[in-house]
Amino acid sequence: MRKVAGAIQKIQIGIGMFFLSVFLVAVLIQIITRYLKIAVIWTDDVAMYAFAWSVFMGGGAMVFPKSHFAFEFLSLSLKGWKKEALGIIISLLMMVFAVAMLVYGMQAVRVFWNHNWISIPSMKMGYTWMCVPIAGATMTIYLISHVVDHILVLAGKGVPE
């Protein structure tokens, strides 16, 4: 499970890096074309939607290494099964949000699917919104992997973190 989750995270980071590069290039094109007096109207939209994708991909990927900032005083003060049980509770609570992000994110994709970008009419808004359910789905996978890890430790078959 951990290996699968790790592989997904690598792909997700790659996608995030791609979109980060896209919006950097789009902003630079915006500056250059403005001073060359070339009318380019798509740079704003491309930059903003690529930015949203990069944040959702990066935010999702950071769930796997548990890098989102949290107060760990309680976790650090516990040992043994209590620490693992708390880990499971935290992962399950986060999973509630991640699953909701997947389900309602899909709903948003359906709602916006047939809307088109103003600057590039051939682009569907649905593609833009897909970063929300994708982030929800990947977060859910990472959190399931965390829960499995905690259960393995409780069963004496895993190594505590």
Next chain:
Amino acid sequence: MTELFLVLGFIVLVAIGVPIAFSLGLVAFVGISLVDALPVVVVFTKMFNGLNSFVLLAVPLFILAANIMNHGNISQKLIDFSLSLVGHIRGGLAHANILVSMFFAGVSGSSQADTAGIGKILIPSMENAGYDKETAVGVTAVSSTIGSIIPPSIVMVVFAGITNTSVSALFLAGIIPGVLVGVAMMGVVVYYSYKRNFPKDHKIDYKRIWVLFKDSVPALLTPVIILGGILTGFYTATEAAAFACLYALIIGLFVYKTITWKDIPGILKETLLLSSLSLFALATASALGELMAYYGISTHIANFFAGTSGGRPVFIGLVVVFFLFVGTFMDGIPAMILFVPVILPSALLLGVNPVHLGIIVTMTLSMGLVTPPYGLCLLIASSISKLSIERSFRGALPYFLVAVGVLLLVAFFPDVIMAIPRMIMPSYF
């Protein structure tokens, strides 16, 4: 009753260790689920739309520029130049640490990038030179906060976006307080240098200083390029951030030749992961903002600020205390998204200039970067030195207190900071 339940829910979630970003999102999700008038999908559309602002693009771009500079050993060049200027004074390394933070602030706009980039070089150097760990960590962590105050500043760009204030005016207003924090910290270093007999280095001859200065010029020019471009209307703040990335890349690849194309994926990955932490929290905070608006919590807070007797000074005092408190457990960007729109109307009513308010909020939230538990700069510096948070904060405390002193000076005597923007942009005021 529901509001109380949601506040308690948030406290419990944070206390048991659910990440802040998810705690904000969960409370928004549960709260909006309980409201028939709002469809649940609003939580996630608000998250997405919270990011749908061109000005926010500056956040990862300024972090990217700083990361390129760090990878390109530009921090090392700035450190060498700073040491050549102040290294011969007693406590020279501590002075250089502060001075280089002031230089780096003009390059990066991110306090965390400053702590990581400069701290990993200067904290071990200070410890090897005989400084106690507390001083090495404390000076590094507190001086890094200058990164958010001296332009360019990510926090100011976000504040400008929320309040429709001029980024240029905010950047110009940040120069004096940033320099004042640095100078005040140097005063503390002078005091401890004699009390604890901090070491000093040999004086460097002027020819060597000139060589080091020439070597640092491309990096030192960054704030001039960024500020100059924005002030002359050549580009917006976000475009300036993108231009800073390009500039950093060019000098790293072709002038200093300290980075190669192979380093770029690593730099992009580091930037993506670091910036996403704040921005994902910002997205969930935007969803919570919707819930707060529905329950009128924003109005209650606004009424509280507007209803305080004592006028402007009391209001400013409350803003400082409030944001110092918020900054201890929340990142600056989501904190601003949630609370700046709430206090802005009262500030305007009381005649507080938005530029002045922006500097107060920026400085106060930057102080939050060294106050536990959510003191990111303190956490980074303490992890470099492998020093406990308690001892790290003890080391940071004297420097933190003088920085708070400067904050109070700026808060209650706005003319101190408004002089430069009024002089350069008279038409804005």
